[in-house]
Amino acid sequence: LKGGSIGNGYFDMSVYPSSTPISLAITKNGIAATLMEAGCVMKPAFCGPCFGAGDTPANNTLSIRHATRNFANREGSKPASGQIAAVALMDARSIAATARNGGILTAATDIDYEEPTAEEMTYHFDGSVYEKRCYEGFGKADPAAELRYGPNIKDWPKMPKLQDDLLVKLCAVIHDPVTTTDELIPSGETSSYRSNPIGLSEFALSRRVPEYVGRSKAVRAMEEARERGEVPEEAANVLGALGGDLQKTSIGSCIYANRPGDGSAREQAASCQKVLGGFANIAQEYATKRYRSNCINWGMTPFTLPEGAEFDGEVGDYVYVPGLRAGIEAGQEEFAAKLVHEGKVSEITLLCRGLTENERKILTEGCLMNYYAAGYGKD
CATH class of the missing domain: 3.20.19.10 (Aconitase, domain 4)
Known part of the structure; x- marks a missing residue:
């Protein structure tokens, strides 16, 4: 997609990094900028689209995804409500080729593109994003700490034991x-x-x-x-x-x-x-x-x-x-x-x-x- 465009028609492309450290890495090495310059929308590291909580395809549309578990209605379509959509699995490079071609299904083998360098493909993990944001409580239990509840945060009901x-x-x-x-x-x-x-x-x-x-x-x-x-x-x-x-x-x-x-x-x-x-x-x-x-x-x-x-x-x-x-x-x-x-x-x-x-x-x-x-x- 470097130097290309996904077009300004009905086709759109969202990119979800699989973790926050990966999101940080592609921001540092410029990959995120390249994707955004091509018209892609960068999203947070979130599992929503996989189970239908985001980017649900529009009615009567086809969505191509680099994700597993491709079974009926997983992406959020609701046939009972008159909304139907289809999803197909595709490798990441062919998705990029399709995006470069304005949404027309295209295999990566059908276009010429410059192979990324080894340095561009090297992933540098930075765990500081977890250290600065995630509490590490292993081995430091505090029984006196109270759980916080809200209007939609409820405790589990009592579960009865099995009788004879x-x-x-x-x-x-x-x-x-x-x-x-x-x-x-x-x-x-x-x-x-x-x-x-x-x-x-x-x-x-x-x-x-x-x-x-x-x-x-x-x-x-x-x-x-x-x-x-x-x-x-x-x-x-x-x-x-x-x-x-x-x-x-x-x-x-x-x-x-x-x-x-x-x-x-x-x-x-x-x-x-x-x-x-x-x-x-x-x-x-x-x-x-x-x-x-x-x-x-x-x-x-x-x-x-x-x-x-x-x-x-x-x-x-x-x-x-x-x-x-x-x-x-x-x-x-x-x-x-x-x-x-x-x-x-x-x-x-x-x-x-x-x-x-x-x-x-x-x-x-x-x-x-x-x-x-x-x-x-x-x-």
């Missing part, structure tokens, strides 16, 4: 080949709620199963009533037919998905389910280990089905897992469960394999926060 048995109600059943973390908790408009776990949970599965939040809240209300010593009628009737004990049974919501958890590593994909009363997920397999680990850390048992087994459960059905707590504590990996559909009970097998000792304790304590509060994990 588990009764979950299916609040979403998704048979798509893969369910992404962006579907489990959309990005973009939710970013302002990241310090408000209850507010953020209102967006869980909002683009895929809009009814999920309301269904889960109704189940959460039954568990809260049980904890107060009350008798939630619906759960009591189900457990009565199964021979279960209400006071020894955790009541929660559950999602079935064939292969959940693909996409970004966002922890909120699991935490929002827990805040809404989630106690388990059921899947054929988990798309990523990190999502499965996040489920465990938020006290949701990550069940899978035996290989080749079909899942016939529907929204509104119940799954009852007697003896779950004792089984997890003992390292049991296969659980005999009951699926309740329209009053009819069928036997199913659920698996939970490969839990570490710490993971088993996290699940029985209710979540990782409870685990640490109970004094575990200090060794």
Whole structure:
């Protein structure tokens, strides 16, 4: 782009340095000036465009990006609201070639350009920008320091421990080949709620199963009533037919998905389910280990089905897992469960394999926060 122009038409180009030290380096060596002289807009080191919080493409447009995770609507388009856009991945030099050509897709191999010198390409890291701005508190904990709260900064709600048995109600059943973390908790408009776990949970599965939040809240209300010593009628009737004990049974919501958890590593994909009363997920397999680990850390048992087994459960059905707590504590990996559909009970097998000792304790304590509060994990 040196000496060139991206033009003054509809095409535009934004540049996001991947860190503040990199932003400082390209300012010092003149690269930022070269890009700005060509018409590019320099932005701060911010991850927004990747998850739809900035530079959302205009309606019916194509955006080329040097970024990963190129799946549907990640860049912020909202087809349900009549706004659709497309995104394509491209290498950085071809993006520059396209910009030099006024937005007409152009490969870097199709234009002549001067190779930068070794000195121009050498990166000099300057950590002073972190030292001068970021507090380094490792090893200097101050228990007396108070947390600062604001109107949209809320504490986490209390997370109940796992009781002897588990009764979950299916609040979403998704048979798509893969369910992404962006579907489990959309990005973009939710970013302002990241310090408000209850507010953020209102967006869980909002683009895929809009009814999920309301269904889960109704189940959460039954568990809260049980904890107060009350008798939630619906759960009591189900457990009565199964021979279960209400006071020894955790009541929660559950999602079935064939292969959940693909996409970004966002922890909120699991935490929002827990805040809404989630106690388990059921899947054929988990798309990523990190999502499965996040489920465990938020006290949701990550069940899978035996290989080749079909899942016939529907929204509104119940799954009852007697003896779950004792089984997890003992390292049991296969659980005999009951699926309740329209009053009819069928036997199913659920698996939970490969839990570490710490993971088993996290699940029985209710979540990782409870685990640490109970004094575990200090060794």
